[in-house]
Amino acid sequence: MFTFKPDFTTGIIGFGAFGQLIANHLAPHTRLKLCDPAHDVMQLANGQNFANTAIGEIAKCDFIILAVPVDQIRPTCQALNPHLLPGSTVIDVGSVKLEPLQIMQAELPDFTPIVGTHPLFGPQSAKDGIENLQIAICPTHGPHHRLIATFVKRLFKLRPIQISAADHDKEAATVQGLTHLIATVLIEMDLPETRIKTASFDLLNQAINMVRDDAPCVLAAIEQANPYAAEIRDTFFTTANRIRQRLQPDPLLVGNNTSENGPCTTIP
Amino acid sequence: MFTFKPDFTTGIIGFGAFGQLIANHLAPHTRLKLCDPAHDVMQLANGQNFANTAIGEIAKCDFIILAVPVDQIRPTCQALNPHLLPGSTVIDVGSVKLEPLQIMQAELPDFTPIVGTHPLFGPQSAKDGIENLQIAICPTHGPHHRLIATFVKRLFKLRPIQISAADHDKEAATVQGLTHLIATVLIEMDLPETRIKTASFDLLNQAINMVRDDAPCVLAAIEQANPYAAEIRDTFFTTANRIRQRLQPDPLLVGNNTSENGPCTTIP
Numbered sequence: 001m002f003t004f005k006p007d008f009t010t011g012i013i014g015f016g017a018f019g020q021l022i023a024n025h026l027a028p029h030t031r032l033k034l035c036d037p038a039h040d041v042m043q044l045a046n047g048q049n050f051a052n053t054a055i056g057e058i059a060k061c062d063f064i065i066l067a068v069p070v071d072q073i074r075p076t077c078q079a080l081n082p083h084l085l086p087g088s089t090v091i092d093v094g095s096v097k098l099e100p101l102q103i104m105q106a107e108l109p110d111f112t113p114i115v116g117t118h119p120l121f122g123p124q125s126a127k128d129g130i131e132n133l134q135i136a137i138c139p140t141h142g143p144h145h146r147l148i149a150t151f152v153k154r155l156f157k158l159r160p161i162q163i164s165a166a167d168h169d170k171e172a173a174t175v176q177g178l179t180h181l182i183a184t185v186l187i188e189m190d191l192p193e194t195r196i197k198t199a200s201f202d203l204l205n206q207a208i209n210m211v212r213d214d215a216p217c218v219l220a221a222i223e224q225a226n227p228y229a230a231e232i233r234d235t236f237f238t239t240a241n242r243i244r245q246r247l248q249p250d251p252l253l254v255g256n257n258t259s260e261n262g263p264c265t266t267i268p
Numbered sequence: 269m270f271t272f273k274p275d276f277t278t279g280i281i282g283f284g285a286f287g288q289l290i291a292n293h294l295a296p297h298t299r300l301k302l303c304d305p306a307h308d309v310m311q312l313a314n315g316q317n318f319a320n321t322a323i324g325e326i327a328k329c330d331f332i333i334l335a336v337p338v339d340q341i342r343p344t345c346q347a348l349n350p351h352l353l354p355g356s357t358v359i360d361v362g363s364v365k366l367e368p369l370q371i372m373q374a375e376l377p378d379f380t381p382i383v384g385t386h387p388l389f390g391p392q393s394a395k396d397g398i399e400n401l402q403i404a405i406c407p408t409h410g411p412h413h414r415l416i417a418t419f420v421k422r423l424f425k426l427r428p429i430q431i432s433a434a435d436h437d438k439e440a441a442t443v444q445g446l447t448h449l450i451a452t453v454l455i456e457m458d459l460p461e462t463r464i465k466t467a468s469f470d471l472l473n474q475a476i477n478m479v480r481d482d483a484p485c486v487l488a489a490i491e492q493a494n495p496y497a498a499e500i501r502d503t504f505f506t507t508a509n510r511i512r513q514r515l516q517p518d519p520l521l522v523g524n525n526t527s528e529n530g531p532c533t534t535i536p
Contacts, residue, residue: 118464125467136464161463171462175469178459181515182450182472185508191446194439195429196386196404199393201443203475204450210468223515230516237512240453244505247449247491248498 007031011058012065013076015042016215017123018093019067023050025130029155033058059083066092066100069217070225073100077107089113089144095176095221097138097165105140113144116165118172119158122218124210131157138165173228180222181233183208275299279326280333281344283310284483285391286361287335291318293398297423301326327351334360334368337485338493341368345375357381357412363444363489365406365433373408381412384433386440387426390486392478399425406433441496448490449501451476 008030012019015036024045026032033053034042042050058064059080068076073092080090090112094100101116108114116138121130135158139145149160163171186208211218223229276298280287283304292313294300301321302310310318326332327348336344341360348358358380362368369384376382384406389398403426407413417428431439454476479486491497 120464120466133467134465163463168464171464174459175462175464175466178454179466179468179472181508181511183468184511185504186446188507188511189503191442194443195431196388196436196439196443197402198388198443198447198478199401200447200451200475200478203471203478204447207468207471207475210466210471233512233515235457236453237508239456240449240505240508243449243452243456244501247501 008063009033009061010063010065011035011053011061012067013055013058013080014067014069014072015039016067016069017213018119019065020044021123021126022065022067022093022119025156030063033061055079056083059088060085062088064088064090066090066094066104069215070094070096070100070221071217074103074107077104081108084109084112086111089115089147091115091117091148093117093119094225095172095218096226097136097168097172098227099225101138101140101165113142114140115145115148116140117148118168122211122214124213132159134159134161136161136163136168138163138168169226170228172222173226173232176222177226177229177232178236179207180211180214180219181236183211184219187212273330276331277301277329278331278333279303279321279329280335281323281326281348282335282337282340283307284335284337285481286387287333288312289391289394290333290335290361290387293424298331301329323347324351327356328353330356332356332358334358334362334372337483338362338364338368338489339485342371342375345372349376352377352380354379357383357415359383359385359416361385361387362493363486364440364494365404365436366495367493369406369408369433381410382408383413383416384408385416386436388429390479390482392481400427402427402429404429404431404436406431406436437494438496440490441494441500444490445494445497445500446504447475448479448482448487449504451479452487455480 010026010030011033012023013035015023015034019036023032023034027044027046027048032050034050035053035055035058036042037052039052064080066073066076073094090104090108092100092104095118097116097118101114104114118136120134120136126133135152137145137149137160139162145162149162152158153160223233278294278298279301280291281303283291283302287304291300291302295312295314295316300318302318303321303323303326304310305320307320332348334341334344341362358372358376360368360372363386365384365386369382372382386404388402388404394401403420405413405417405428407430417430420426421428491501
């Protein structure tokens with residue numbers, strides 16, 4: 001059974017929106033180091049300041065979390081590789097899992113345990129706390145994924161879902177792919193404010209607002225790095241176009257008040 | 269100032285899902301008569317049974333509510349017309365307002381006050397009560413729309429929104445048109461159950477489930493009888509297709525890990 005050293009260190013690479021979210025939650029539980037060349041000083045919500053730590057120092061942490069865009073995982077692993085020593089675990093938090101895990105396995109030393117995770121929340125959905133939210137954890141060789149699952153369950157009351165990287169990406173193509181696709185369309189339509197509202201439209205807007213401020217690389221990861229996303233997207237567009245055809249008024253039927261869409265009450 | 273006669277009568281024509289919802293809420297407040305040739309006996313949630321009342325009898329009620337599909341409003345008005353007497357008000361509850369109001373004005377006697385309403389809820393969104401939900405009320409000549417607004421506000425704590433029929437239809441094309449369009453696409457995709465969930469996908473599903481069981485004529489009214497719906501739908505599809513193009517991986521860029529979608533943190 002794994003236990004945590006009392007003074008274990010965690011290095012987070014990337015201080016974007018998600019890196020900050022992780023840093024804020026982890027800070028009370030670990031000796032934290034942050035690496036993001038875009039910042040000289042990184043400030044947490046509690047006011048704590050962190051200097052930028054060099055990648056060689058981050059490599060010596062017990063846990064190294066890659067909070068970088070999916071397309072930056074390879075260069076980040078290449079930069080970490082020469083500095084890694086046995087005993088460090090590398091964890092990613094990307095919105096897809098097949099590609100990051102393949103890259104980490106290819107680019108990191110054989111002695112480095114790897115865990116693929118996908119916290120199923122973002123700055124918006126986590127703003128009232130992360131308790132009971134899900135984190136997908138994809139097992140690789142070795143028992144380290146169980147350590148991470150126990151850790152997030154005990155400390156943050158997250159709900160870890162153990163799932164293969166392929167199954168994760170298949171499901172995420174629906175869950176995230178469709179939501180972000182629809183949100184992107186509606187945001188780009190720049191809908192006017194309306195006086196009349198319905199419960200379902202309010203829910204739709206709440207869904208959109210959850211992902212509205214996601215960084216563009218999040219959409220890129222979800223829609224492009226996920227190998228199943230294109231298929232779900234194609235099904236969405238094919239279905240949408242079929243419905244579009246069905247809804248176009250047939251010019252031959254203009255003036256004919258009979259609904260083609262029965263059964264609805266016919267009166268009198 | 270209008271007041272209600274202590275024993276005022278209300279006739280509801282149409283005992284579909286929405287007619288039933290109205291009947292259940294009105295029954296305690298009025299002498300109710302129901303007309304729907306599809307039913308010999310109509311039972312309310314409180315167990316009360318109603319025989320089918322002939323249209324000639326319904327025409328004598330103080331208030332006559334047309335809870336029929338939009339394409340049935342004309343024949344219903346034509347059937348009512350010869351029986352109507354001064355003193356009765358005719359109210360519709362359709363999801364569009366321009367077309368039903370035009371038809372009612374054309375087909376009902378000049379002495380009959382007409383009020384166009386659109387209760388902005390359905391069986392799903394009303395299942396925990398209708399308090400604080402909206403009802404759009406479109407004024408025509410005369411003060412009768414104010415009477416209806418006062419009535420639904422006092423008795424049901426609904427929030428009446430006074431709005432012109434044209435403005436209603438413009439806004440409904442977005443609020444209802446888009447929601448039902450997206451819901452129809454997702455329902456027709458028959459998405460598999462997933463183990464992983466996100467808050468935004470849950471909200472999207474809640475929105476869909478609100479309209480999932482709406483009768484086909486509701487979609488027809490919202491998408492086809494609303495003169496502004498086709499334009500919103502076209503904008504949706506044009507925007508969606510533009511985003512689709514943008515998301516297709518460009519074969520010339522395969523193997524190039526640079527995101528086109530910056531700015532995202534670049535490490536190291």
